[in-house]
Amino acid sequence: MENFRETVKLEEAVRLVNHGPTVFVSAAHGGRKNVMTAAWVMPLDVNPPKVLAVINAGAFTRELMEKSGEFALSVPSRVLADKLMGAGSSSGRDGDKFEKLGLTDFAAEKISAPLVEGCVGWLECRLIRNAGNEAEHDLFMAEVVAAQADSRVFSNGQWKFETAPDDLRTLHYITDGKFYAAGNAVTGKA
Amino acid sequence: MENFRETVKLEEAVRLVNHGPTVFVSAAHGGRKNVMTAAWVMPLDVNPPKVLAVINAGAFTRELMEKSGEFALSVPSRVLADKLMGAGSSSGRDGDKFEKLGLTDFAAEKISAPLVEGCVGWLECRLIRNAGNEAEHDLFMAEVVAAQADSRVFSNGQWKFETAPDDLRTLHYITDGKFYAAGNAVTGKA
Numbered sequence: 514m515e516n517f518r519e520t521v522k523l524e525e526a527v528r529l530v531n532h533g534p535t536v537f538v539s540a541a542h543g544g545r546k547n548v549m550t551a552a553w554v555m556p557l558d559v560n561p562p563k564v565l566a567v568i569n570a571g572a573f574t575r576e577l578m579e580k581s582g583e584f585a586l587s588v589p590s591r592v593l594a595d596k597l598m599g600a601g602s603s604s605g606r607d608g609d610k611f612e613k614l615g616l617t618d619f620a621a622e623k624i625s626a627p628l629v630e631g632c633v634g635w636l637e638c639r640l641i642r643n644a645g646n647e648a649e650h651d652l653f654m655a656e657v658v659a660a661q662a663d664s665r666v667f668s669n670g671q672w673k674f675e676t677a678p679d680d681l682r683t684l685h686y687i688t689d690g691k692f693y694a695a696g697n698a699v700t701g702k703a
Numbered sequence: 704m705e706n707f708r709e710t711v712k713l714e715e716a717v718r719l720v721n722h723g724p725t726v727f728v729s730a731a732h733g734g735r736k737n738v739m740t741a742a743w744v745m746p747l748d749v750n751p752p753k754v755l756a757v758i759n760a761g762a763f764t765r766e767l768m769e770k771s772g773e774f775a776l777s778v779p780s781r782v783l784a785d786k787l788m789g790a791g792s793s794s795g796r797d798g799d800k801f802e803k804l805g806l807t808d809f810a811a812e813k814i815s816a817p818l819v820e821g822c823v824g825w826l827e828c829r830l831i832r833n834a835g836n837e838a839e840h841d842l843f844m845a846e847v848v849a850a851q852a853d854s855r856v857f858s859n860g861q862w863k864f865e866t867a868p869d870d871l872r873t874l875h876y877i878t879d880g881k882f883y884a885a886g887n888a889v890t891g892k893a
Contacts (some may be wrong), residue, residue, distance in 0.1 A: 531743075557743070598891035672877055695885075
């Protein structure tokens with residue numbers, strides 16, 4: 514597969530999830546890895562870049578996140594809608610979910626968690642532990658320590674869905690298997 | 704103005720922000736009211752419905768939120784892009800921002816905060832106080848106590864952008880005045 518990945522500057526990294534895409538969350542620990550789906554992910558700060566993610570109690574990926582202190586967010590394009598639903602409806606405890614779903618992973622630059630091939634953005638995250646938020650709200654905070662994007666659709670710190678192939682648009686989940694893809698560009702003037 | 708507002712069931716309320724729209728945040732206290740823009744808002748739980756919002760320290764709306772313990776989220780459609788930028792780039796301390804921006808507000812059902820007319824979804828929220836998150840991360844948690852939506856574009860717990868007027872699509876912020884509107888529907892199958 515041709516590789517269009519380019520490094521995203523850390524101070525521009527949270528723009529990859531600023532518009533609310535649904536993402537893959539992945540983690541690895543002790544020779545095991547897993548991937549799940551999360552719609553509830555957003556920036557918490559720009560510089561240093563931080564993100565928030567709500568991760569269900571009991572998820573195998575969460576166990577790997579907690580043990581390793583690291584996780585990755587991979588931002589899928591619309592062609593991965595079925596894989597997102599698949600990753601959200603089965604457990605990695607029952608076998609390698611990457612293999613089961615036909616997802617390929619590749620090595621992150623700074624963390625142990627695997628990144629999902631074929632996505633359009635990737636954020637490598639280190640947990641900022643907060644026992645209260647994690648236990649009471651399934652809410653995780655993390656600092657983004659590296660980021661990459663598919664340069665066909667994100668470059669110079671900007672998404673460019675309007676000029677990229679339509680298949681590279683991000684997905685925004687509602688419920689019951691239904692997403693909306695990122696649509697037309699709109700400019701606002703104060 | 705014709706009114707298409709309908710009550711949204713509480714257990715379906717967070718679907719109004721599940722896909723990551725940028726929103727107006729408003730609050731009132733002691734005879735004063737204000738409205739600001741927030742791109743960093745997402746669900747925290749479905750039932751009871753809860754949301755998270757990152758609200759800058761120093762914002763006048765935050766002061767009103769903290770004093771009243773309540774705030775509203777109004778989900779704008781694309782025709783309000785300029786108002787969103789305007790509400791995000793001026794302070795209510797300098798005068799009534801609703802008036803300055805030409806925004807009309809209307810009364811919420813269960814809280815004191817005003818709702819923004821012309822939006823397509825509204826969430827009435829009561830703060831779940833968390834001093835650590837608020838002070839360290841500008842992060843607020845709240846329970847949604849009432850919700851409404853424009854029935855032309857959200858009904859029976861579902862957005863229906865694909866059949867509604869194009870002007871009713873929600874906005875998803877990137878940076879520098881640039882948004883993407885909600886685009887085509889995509890169905891995923893596990």
